[in-house]
Amino acid sequence: MITVEHLTKCYGDFTAVSDLSFTIEEGHVYGFLGPNGAGNLYSLLADYGVTASEGIVIEGDREHYAFQSPFALMPDMASSDVTDALIEENYYPILPIARGLTLSDDASVTALLTTSDAAFSKIAGYELTTYEKEEGDIDGPFALAVSIDCGSDGRIIWFACSSFLDDGYNAYSSGANINLGMNALSAMIGESEAMAIRSKSLNYNYLTISESTSSLLQVLMIGVFPLAYLGIGIGVAVRRRRLQSEAV
Numbered sequence: 517m518i519t520v521e522h523l524t525k526c527y528g529d530f531t532a533v534s535d536l537s538f539t540i541e542e543g544h545v546y547g548f549l550g551p552n553g554a555g556n557l558y559s560l561l562a563d564y565g566v567t568a569s570e571g572i573v574i575e576g577d578r579e580h581y582a583f584q585s586p587f588a589l590m591p592d593m594a595s596s597d598v599t600d601a602l603i604e605e606n607y608y609p610i611l612p613i614a615r616g617l618t619l620s621d622d623a624s625v626t627a628l629l630t631t632s633d634a635a636f637s638k639i640a641g642y643e644l645t646t647y648e649k650e651e652g653d654i655d656g657p658f659a660l661a662v663s664i665d666c667g668s669d670g671r672i673i674w675f676a677c678s679s680f681l682d683d684g685y686n687a688y689s690s691g692a693n694i695n696l697g698m699n700a701l702s703a704m705i706g707e708s709e710a711m712a713i714r715s716k717s718l719n720y721n722y723l724t725i726s727e728s729t730s731s732l733l734q735v736l737m738i739g740v741f742p743l744a745y746l747g748i749g750i751g752v753a754v755r756r757r758r759l760q761s762e763a764v
Contacts, residue, residue, distance in 0.1 A: 518670040520560070540670065561674065564664050565620025568676065569637040569654045573616045574647055576634030582688065586647045588612045589677075591629035591660045597703045598628055598663065598673065598696065607692040610685050614677035616658025624666070627659035628673070663703075673700040 518540040561568070575581040575589050582588040589611045593599040602609070611629070616637045619625050635656035638644045664672040675697075679685065686693040725733075 518666045518668075518672075520563075523560075523563070542668070542670070560672065561617075561662075561664075564625050564672075565622040566625060566659075566662060566664070566674075567618050569616040569618060569658065571615075571637040571639040571641045571654065572644065573614045573631060573635055573656070573658055573660070573676075574638050574644075574649075575631055576636065576649070577632035580632045580635070582610050585612070587614075588685075589614055589631060589635075589660060591631055594626070594628055594630070596626065596628055596663060598699045601699060602692055602696060607690060607695070609680060609692045609696045610689045611660055611675070611677040611680045612682075612685055613679055614660050616654070616656060617660065617662060617676050619659055619662065624664055626663045626665075627661070628663055629661040629675075630659050631657045633657050671704050673704060675700075 520539075521537045523536040524534050572587055573589060574586045576586070580590050580592075582590055590608050591611060593603055593608075595603065609629070616631070616635070617627075619627060633656065635658060636649050637654040637656070637658070638647075638650075639652050639654065640650075658676075660677065661673070661675045664674070666672060680693045681697055
């Protein structure tokens with residue numbers, strides 16, 4: 517059971533939550549809803565020493581982000597009942613546009629997903645104009661998902677990204693994102709594992725070529741090969757006419 521009594525959370529002069537009290541009974545799963553940035557869910561996390569950084573996390577280590585997008589994070593996964601199934605089968609979630617979490621020494625909080633040491637948070641947020649680190653940006657590393665033991669069999673599992681269950685990013689992760697979310701729900705209701713049927717691994721080998729090689733391929737595909745096929749066609753047509761003339 518989770519009980520919150522007279523919770524108030526302020527950000528400067530702005531009061532995000534005022535005198536909030538509620539109880540979540542054992543065996544129930546609750547969602548705490550509100551507009552993005554309202555501070556409602558972060559207020560709960562603050563009671564356990566978890567704070568969310570301002571801005572959007574940018575990953576500085578190329579091995580920890582997908583495509584050419586440093587905001588599409590591919591975090592390290594710690595061993596847990598939520599992540600073990602993914603780790604064993606080498607499936608990696610992709611978390612786009614996440615807020616970085618900083619943890620205190622509270623023993624009840626466990627980081628499930630973490631960035632590399634090269635990650636940082638861009639204060640500019642959605643208005644960023646560069647992926648380079650600038651003055652005022654916040655140094656990482658950060659947690660991107662946490663599990664909080666609330667006692668009396670209560671548990672909070674929180675992801676710092678609201679978009680990782682979108683169809684596009686789930687497809688890019690070969691279903692790992694949905695499985696991660698399902699495993700989190702499964703862990704909270706006492707099941708050992710949620711569905712784990714996945715299409716393929718995300719162990720891609722990318723082909724890279726130089727600009728000179730790219731130019732050569734363009735010349736071959738657009739110029740040389742078509743001309744060669746044209747020449748062969750003309751040769752075949754001329755040969756057939758000669759054979760017809762000799763037959764006459």
